Amino acid sequence: MTNIQRVAMLSLHTSPLEQPGSGDAGGMNVYVRSMALELAKTGIDVEIFTRAHAEDQAETEELAPGVIVRHVPAGPRQKVAKERLPELHDSLVDAVHAIQKHLSDEHFDVVHSHYWVSGIAGLRLAKTWKLPLVHTMHTMGKVKNLRAPAYGSVEPAIRIKGEQKIVDGATRLIANTRREAGELATHYGAPSGSIDIIPPGVNLEIFHPAPVDRASLDVSQNAFHLVFAGRIQRLKGPQILIEAAARLAKSRPDIPLKISILGSVSGAEELQLEPLVQSHGLHNTVSLHPAVQPATLATWLRSADVVVMPSFSESFGLVALEAQACGTPVLAANVGGLPQAVSHGRTGLLVDGHDPALWAAELEKLYDDAGLRQTLANGAAIHARAFGWNRTAMLTAQSYRNAVEDFGSPSH
Known part of the structure; x- marks a missing residue:
């Protein structure tokens, strides 16, 4: 050899x-x-x-x-x-x-x-x-x-x-x-x-299921908490999540929606999310945070009900794997390597296309079906152990x- x-x-x-x-x-x-x-x-x-x-x-x-x-x-x-x-x-x-x-x-x-x-x-x-x-x-x-x-x-x-x-x-x-x-x-x-x-x-010593105190992140216990983590650029699709949230806020005002976006602006064409958040009146719903170290990221991922990845292109999607290792289901675009990182119906859900209406509908389904979220969470942690x-x-x-x-x- x-x-x-x-x-x-x-x-x-x-x-x-x-x-x-x-x-x-x-x-x-x-x-x-x-x-x-x-x-x-x-x-x-x-x-x-x-x-x-x-x-x-x-x-x-x-x-x-x-x-x-x-x-x-x-x-x-x-x-x-x-x-x-x-x-x-x-x-x-x-x-x-x-x-x-x-x-x-x-x-x-x-x-x-x-x-x-x-x-x-x-x-x-x-x-x-x-x-x-x-x-x-x-x-x-x-x-x-x-x-x-x-x-x-x-x-x-x-x-x-x-x-x-x-x-x-x-x-x-x-x-x-x-x-x-x-x-x-x-x-x-x-x-x-x-x-x-x-x-x-995935670093299984850092990313694994564990209890988390949402209050330490300024997230209420009853919130339907969605997390996006990644570079802030159109390719990664955080604007899709915000547009979907705007639709959901109008059609289902009963959902206690909370969205945390972690990452910094990146790329030649800078995407500014704050004006988009303000234009939809989501300033009390969406929080923008800088990128964080892995251990802190793991805490954010554990605090989420769903981690959202509306990317237009991903060679694999490490954040999806890290989220699942924390026992959190993922809602991801059906592009690139995400179908391998996320097992549809077992560890998360895959969405065909980037129409905000589709994403809003999938998020609504996940909110309404707590049993499905728990099933996906259980499968996610098991799936990630192989990586x-x-x-x-x-x-x-x-x-x-x-x-x-x-x-x-x-x-x-």
């Missing part, structure tokens, strides 16, 4: 040290950080390369024994929109290569890039270092553009071309779900034999071994 000892992991556009739910940080940040920590527990050292974006950042930071984050100097030491990062590809590649050259006699066994910005850099670094490249898309430009008319943001041609180069040049691709694997094949022509399907995990990060790390390590063997084969 091929022995994997060290991995160069590229997360150039966003750091695993960032707070999920703010800026460009989201499920991918949780993914990179959590998987690196689990890989280290199996004996695989991981060095994560991410762009330095602040003057006071140390060159390196140890997350845990075997996991080092290296801040790569490229461009200004400040936040840069990920849409501008392709301009920095040359300097990012040169800086990562320069760091690698100074790591004495140490070498990597494989390069693992995350998201297309890192994938382009990964192609060049893997070629220079004569190593296999494993790539995880997380999201795909062509798939997002299929739904772009609904939320008004189109991915640029440079991304589409870049993703095609990555698919054509990577040794192996990791997809979160079967649906994502199918999209890689359909839209980019990826050979099915080069794709490993590996679902993300520990240790399993994700073990399958990823096997993907690395496959990549090394493929890379060394005569047909490569």
Whole structure:
């Protein structure tokens, strides 16, 4: 069996040290950080390369024994929109290569890039270092553009071309779900034999059922409490939840509705929720909160009767998994990886489309049927137990071994 000892992991556009739910940080940040920590527990050292974006950042930071984050100097030491990062590809590649050259006699066994910005850099670094490249898309430009008319943001041609180069040049691709694997094949022509399907995990030590004092969150005990957690952008659909709540407030004023939205504005097209909340007269119903740390997020998820995810696109939907691990049912859009994260009718409900009227109707059904909510809650906690990060790390390590063997084969 091929022995994997060290991995160069590229997360150039966003750091695993960032707070999920703010800026460009989201499920991918949780993914990179959590998987690196689990890989280290199996004996695989991981060095994560991410762009330095602040003057006071140390060159390196140890997350845990075997996991080092290296801040790569490229461009200004400040936040840069990920849409501008392709301009920095040359300097990012040169800086990562320069760091690698100074790591004495140490070498990597494989390069693992995350998201297309890192994938382009990964192609060049893997070629220079004569190593296999494993790539995880997380999201795909062509798939997002299929739904772009609904939320008004189109991915640029440079991304589409870049993703095609990555698919054509990577040794192996990791997809979160079967649906994502199918999209890689359909839209980019990826050979099915080069794709490993590996679902993300959830930190079961943090996200698990437990009693919660709603009063500590300023939520009344009798409220029908809905929680949305994620970046505040149209792609994630918090505006759909607010529109659905407005309909529900008019048609069912007897429902003691309370909505908590956790997250920060993100993306090139900023979505401001406060004016929308005010225009519908929901200022006493909807509370907007900044992104929170995982332990606090778990408390919010436990406090919810339902966690709502009206996303237009999700490669998997880690928040759905975290909510279910807390024993909370999820109402989610039937898109991307959410049908795998949420078992319809067993752990939550899936909604076809983004018509606020549909979402209002589903929320009304969940409010009226407390027995259904309890059944879904029980199933949710059981379902989530199968998604520990240790399993994700073990399958990823096997993907690395496959990549090394493929890379060394005569047909490569």
